[in-house]
Amino acid sequence: MKRSFQLLLLLIVGCLFWTGNTQLLAQTSKTRAQLEKEKAAVQERLKEFDEILRKTSARKKNTISELNLVNKQLETRVSYIKTLNSEVALLNREIRETQGMISSLEEDLKTLKQEYAQMIYVSSKLNRGVTVLTFIFSSSTFKQFYMRLRYLKQYSDARKKQVEQIKKVNADLQHQKNKLESQRAGKQDALKEEQNQKKELDALKQEQQGLVQTLSAKEAEIRKDIEKTKKEQEELNRLIRKVIEEEIRRAEAEAKKANSKSTKAAGASMPLTPEAAALSSSFAENQGKLPWPVEKGFVSKSYGKHPHPTLKDIMITNDGVDIQTNPDEAVRAVFDGTVTKISTVPGMGGTIIIRHGEYYTMYSRLKTIAVKSGQTVKANDKIGEVSTGNNGIAEVHFQTWKGLQVMNPSIWLSGK
Secondary structure (H helix, E strand, O other): OHHHHHHHHHHHHHHHHHHHHHHHHHHHHHHHHHHHHHHHHHHHHHHHHHHHHHHHHHHOOOOHHHHHHHHHHHHHHHHHHHHHHHHHHHHHHHHHHHHHHHHHHHHHHHHHHHHHHHHHHHHHHHHOOOOHHHHHHOOOOHHHHHHHHHHHHHHHHHHHHHHHHHHHHHHHHHHHHHHHHHHHHHHHHHHHHHHHHHHHHHHHHHHHHHHHHHHHOOHHHHHHHHHHHHHHHHHHHHHHHHHHHHHHHHHHHHHHHOOOOOEOOOOOOOOEOHHHHHHHHHHHHOOOOEOOOOOOOEEEEOOEEEEOOOOOOOEEEEOOEEEEEOOOOEEEOOOOEEEEEEEEEOOOEEEEEEEEOOEEEEEEEEEEEOOOOOOEEOOOOEEEEEOEOOOOOEEEEEEEEEOOEEEOHHHOEOOO
């Protein structure tokens, strides 16, 4: 009876051990799933950059845009290497945990075999010179007869359970050993990929240095380009301000004519009809969720003031974001709205302004226009195609405004 109790206690402890390990594995799997998702996202971004680079490499002319692309590739590859480092660290942790489980299982198996051997030994001593039938029928009372039968059944069941437990632990042990081999192989693959990425990184750094040196020798030309770009952006801003001011005057005139039946939303810069107010509110609610104006690409020039990448004493101001993409890439509306203005700005190509209530989005450097002024568009509708400059770089310029206030487009676009 004491031995049966010990076996029952062992089974309970075993169940608790396996339940705890199952929970631990679930937590590890969650971490691995997150890591795999992050790794896949970085790989997809690298694939995009490689595609853009491949499609523009034939017309390379050592420009700032090329340097921006190389810088972005460097940044992303560094991120990828960090992800691989995290993967190796995770695999090291998983390997340690698996080795710990193997050690525990081996110890459990050893204990189970010792206990089983002890049971066989005790059984052989009890049966020495006495058969099972003799043991049963030598009972002096019926109660003793019944108790001996019950004891023998419990003893037999305990031996069967002990054998089953040994088989189960053996199978689990083999599973963990196979898992350990797989983890070690995965670690070697991750380390190999990490070395390959470091080689790619070194090659990119050399390309970056070469571009910087070449561009540094073109200081006079670059300063002219900076001044030219500044004037183009000023012209672009004058256009959008003029359009918005005209819209405000028109809205105010219509509101006055309608005896001020139109409403003016809180903080709005112009009177809004109920429909326009609802659209404006919907646009505001989607901050950080708007789709990109192009499906593929990266921000080559971000919003605000930034030091020039090669001229130390020059600051660059951008009232929007420039997104480098593939040649002939479709440009899409980022939200429902109405096309307010279609124009051509020298140096900026085709330009489209779309109104979303009191908000406006502007898309420049288009080679083709696929919409008309006054046309209603939905989010992701194609409105044109991006143009490719003489340097072979395809880049769309994108701005967001709230009334006459220019805003940072990055806070409106979804993460990528």
